[in-house]
Amino acid sequence: MLADFHPVHVVNHPVDVEQREDGSRVIRSIGELCDYPERITDRLDYWAEHTPDQLFVCQRPLSGADHNHWQTLSYAETRTQVRAIAQWLLDLRIDGEPLSQERPIIILSGNSSEHLLLALAAMYVGIPYAPISTAYSTISTDFGKLRHIVDVLTPGLVFVDNLGPYRDAIDAVLPGLPVVSVISEHSTDNLQGQLTAFESLQSTAATSAVDQANQTVTASSIAKFLFTSGSTGMPKGVINTQKMLCSNQAMLASVLAFVQQQPPVVVDWLPWNHTFGGNHNVGLVLFNGGSLYIDQGKPVPKAMPITLDNLRDISPTVYFNVPKGFELLAQALKENPDVAANFYRNLNVMYFAGAGLAQHVWDSLDALAIQYTGKKVPMLTGLGSTETGPAALFASIEECASGVVGVPAPGTEIKLVPNGGKLEARIRGLSITPGYWRDADKTAKAYDEEGFYCLGDALKFIDEKQPNRGFYFDGRVSEDFKLDTGTWVSVGTLRPFVIHHCAPYVQDLVVAGRDRGYISVLVFPDLAQLHKLTELPADASASELVSHPRTREVFERLLGEMAASSTGSSTRVQRLVIEARPPQLDAHEITDKGSINQNAVLTNRADIVEKLYAAEPEAGIICL
Missing domain, CATH: 2.30.38.10 (Luciferase; Domain 3)
Known part of the structure; x- marks a missing residue:
């Protein structure tokens, strides 16, 4: 094999x-x-000494018209800037007190070289930081999760790459705190806290205080706080110690042994407020002296061209994504052979996490790899x-x-x-x-x-x-339930089966049926696929797409096919409803990374569930 x-x-x-x-x-x-070091930043010191000119982090410009080149930082340049920023952080006082685990740094914006420099500087001198989902500041309408996080953290400093998109959240939830911003495409009038340009941090002269602070950082020191995505309620602040970061990278290197032989080249969009992007992927590059190209794209149709431009430039040696990202990538590579050729040129491994990868996507990626390399490129996954x-x-x-x-x-x-x-x-x-x-x-x-x-x-x-x-x-374990017959339903098994069978029309779904006589599902459709199916105009509403006769015809057929292959009541879906209203972040129905909260959806949409089990179902309910 x-x-x-x-x-x-x-x-x-x-x-x-x-x-x-x-x-x-x-x-x-x-x-x-x-072996692994006591501090993750020890690897920065190591590579800055041994491979000073090796590119470490690269990104397209955050602003301006010239997006055709990469802004690059070598390991030596990164270390110099990290030490300068660390000195500025040590000098800062909030109500006379220094930054500490009691007054950590909160980062509201997404991935950027500046974000990474600040994070490394904080860890270098033992100041914890917390990268927060951008959705909590820019999509949420009540800032509920951000308020909760701020109450837990009591931060002493706020960082944003651009003040503009985050000004409302800062004014509402973090008034009076000092703010560091890379650019400020927004009026700074009436900003209650002091605003400092990021370049001021970079120009600070490092002193021996940086070395002294660095030596006080131990394996048990808190490096960062990562907040769980809140799928079961308000986010919890997971303590990440230096030992966690360092030992986990040693685990990765013991399995993905090729990264020790060839410094990894990674083109990555995965958000750093999540452990997959921020710990796993960034850490893999730093630990093994590789190069990280920050992808400002995202696995949604409008942002895929950004990712394709980056992959047209850079050939990764290892590529990480979530299943939806691989689905869009596979289609895009078929349509862009020049990108596909470059993508597979140096690729050793692909790796997915977060959910199951549909077999048709897996088959497409295998076929593309064979077309461009003559062999399959291993696709790996795991659990964590x-x-x-x-x-x-x-x-x-x-x-x-x-x-x-x-x-x-x-x-x-x-x-x-x-x-x-x-x-x-x-x-x-x-x-x-x-x-x-x-x-x-x-x-x-x-x-x-x-x-x-x-x-x-x-x-x-x-x-x-x-x-x-x-x-x-x-x-x-908490999602499984029994039908009224006492038959157990395994949601974790049934849900991916239905999604796979209904591909590509289903983006996600929730399984209902606890203490009921049969299983039903609430389907959240892939609206882009329904547009293709129905051939409705681009401005057609979600309700029009969901209620279109072709949509109903396809789902009636799929429901019948699944029933024909089921092994009994624990796997037979008898009714489904296609939801025009997507899962809501503020209602805890979905996390910022797209994970469905099964229980929250069933609770918030109890009226829909009742319609699924009505003796005389309404017209919108699709039945066997």
């Missing part, structure tokens, strides 16, 4: 299984971790969370498929506990968070009596007799 793939050094570490009398099992990796660093489990090249999460990485062990007919996964290891900032109750509830973090996911063996093959993801 491996002969079909582009050769790349990825290590599949074996595991040991401990069977316990209570029915639980503990699975440990028996692989060895490479904000609380685990994030990388915890990795799938091998041989076993990787949608739904497979692999085996524990070196330095990690999982405990599988019987729970409602499933095996609930709990994780313990070097890169697990010590808890949630200023929330002792949630911290206490997050761990079991042995200190395993309770992930909330269920796993099942691919083959119990061959544990080295790894595990399948078996859904969220």
Whole structure:
């Protein structure tokens, strides 16, 4: 099987299984971790000394007309600027007090070189920072989640790349705090806090105080706070220590061994307020002396041309994305052969996370790789969370498929506990968070009596007799439910099946049926695909697309096909409704990264659920 793939050094570490009398099992990796430093910024110092001219971070200009070139920083240049900014941070006083974990830095804007420089400077001298989802400041209408985060953090400094889009949020939630901005496309009149241009930080002269502060940073020092996406309520501040960041990169390097042999080149859009983009991907580049090209695109149709321009310029060695991103990329590469040729030229591995990758997308990427390289490029995935660093489990090249999460990485062990007919996964290891900032109750509830973090996911063996093959993801323990017959419905299994079968028309869905006689689903459609299907004008409303006869015809057919292949009431969807109104961020129905909150949708749309189970369904309900 491996002969079909582009050769790349990825290590599949074996595991040991401990069977316990209570029915639980503990699975440990028996692989060895490479050495790792006490501070993640030690790697910046290392590369600045050993490969000073190697490009570290590159971005298109944030403003101005010239977007055809890359602004670049080498490791030596980055280190110089980081030390200058660190000095400015050490000098700052808020009500006479310095920045600290009690008064950290809050970053409201997205990915940029300046964001990264400030983050590295803060970590260099032991000042925690918190990158926050831009949606909480620019899309939210009530700033509810941002207010909650500010109450938890009590920040001492605000950073934005451009004051303009964030001025309303700053005025409403963060008045009076000093603000650092790269550019200010907005009036600064009546700004209650002091505004400082980012270039002032860069021009500060570093002193020995920077070195002294750096030496006080230890493995247990807080590097950053990452706020969970709030899918089950208000976001929780996950403490990220230096040890978490460093040991997790050692885990990555022990599996993705090729990054130690060839410095990775990464073109990446994934937001840094999430652990995948901010810890996993940025850390991979820094830890291994690679180059990061910041992609200001995004996996939505309007922003894909930006990503394509970047991939036309830069050939990555490893490429990360979410399933929706890979879906749009696959189609775009078919339509842009020049981009496809460059994309695959140096590519060793692709990696997805966040959800299952539809098989038709996977097949398209394999076909493209064969067309341009003669072999498949390995697609990898795994399992982790904000609380685990994030990388915890990795799938091998041989076993990787949608739904497979692999085996524990070196330095990690999982405990599988019987729970409602499933095996609930709990994780313990070097890169697990010590808890949630200023929330002792949630911290206490997050761990079991042995200190395993309770992930909330269920796993099942691919083959119990061959544990080295790894595990399948078996859904969220809290989302599964019983029908009124007592039959269990596995939401984590059913949901991706329905999405896959209804591709490409379904963007996401929620499964209903708790204590009911049958399963129904609320479908959130891909409106761009419905436009193609119905051939309605571009300005057609979502309601017009959803109610169009062609849309109904297709979903009636798909519902019948799924029913014909179902194995019983636990897998048969009998009714569905196509929702014209997308899931709402402020109502906690969706996170800023696009994850659906099943319970919030069912609660907020209880009237729709009742219509799905009415004896005489309305015209908008599609039935078997």
